[in-house]
Amino acid sequence: MAADERVLSFLQQQNRPYNAQGVTDHLAQFGVKKAQAQKALDALSEAGKIKCKEFGKTKIYTALQEDGDDLSKEEMEALQKANAELAEKAQAVSSAVRAKQKELQALECSLTVEEIAAKTEELQSQMHQAEEKLHELRSGSKLVTAEERAAVESAFLAATDAWAKRKRMFKSIWDQVSENIEQNAQNLFEEMGVETDEGCNADLKQVQQLMPKRIRR
Structure with a gap:
């Protein structure tokens, strides 16, 4: 039917x-x-x-x-x-x-006995690592390895190099397009939403001075 x-x-x-x-x-x-x-x-x-x-x-x-x-x-x-x-x-x-x-x-979020045991073991391991770190801090031990230090310095150097490169690129482009512009550059930057180092109170040279002399460029 x-x-x-x-x-x-x-x-x-x-x-x-x-x-x-x-x-x-x-x-x-x-x-x-x-x-x-x-x-x-x-x-x-x-x-x-x-x-x-x-x-x-x-x-x-x-x-x-x-x-x-x-x-x-x-x-x-x-x-x-x-x-x-x-x-x-x-x-x-x-x-x-x-x-x-x-x-x-709520049931889906609940942990099984096995999951609770695994989580407990994980937390105990993390607590043990934290205790070791605390002991090193209290004893004045060196906490940063040479590899970690080198990695941080490399990243810092790459960042400042990129900063300097973009700063030069912007200056080159701006010098070309602003030849016939009579308006104050800073006022124009504000209207265009352009953030300059000066506007952000940032100084590339001062930042570069933070790097060890052996890796400065």
Whole structure:
């Protein structure tokens, strides 16, 4: 049986109002999905085979009555009550789902016994290393190896070289484009959002003096 035929038969047999979710809940055993139920209900309504009443964003569907009249006041009140009950149930289900999701997230974040043991071992190792470092600090031991010192000096030298190179490049370009500009250079830099060494209180020569004499250029 096609989905629209099954939906029509169900509404006629029950002879009471339903929304799409209610129809889906009853016909799920026959393989009817919510999207199919909604599509069938809309098609049947457009074809005039069932009635559809809208209450805000909710659509309520009923089988046609024999007299063909619109719903009575009592039926309308019953529909509104049913809609309110459905909305309340939906809210309760939604809250329950959120609570279960939080529980699941908490469980996923929980550590197993093996993970706790591994984490404990890792923390103990880190604590041991920290204690050794503290002992070295208190005893005045040399904490930086020659390799570490060389790596830092190399990185520092590369950074200052790049700084000097970009400074020269900017000066060369600026000298060419500013020949016919009468505006004060500093004011123009501010308007253009250009940050200069002077504007940042930075001095390349002073920074280069921080390097050991044996590696200065």
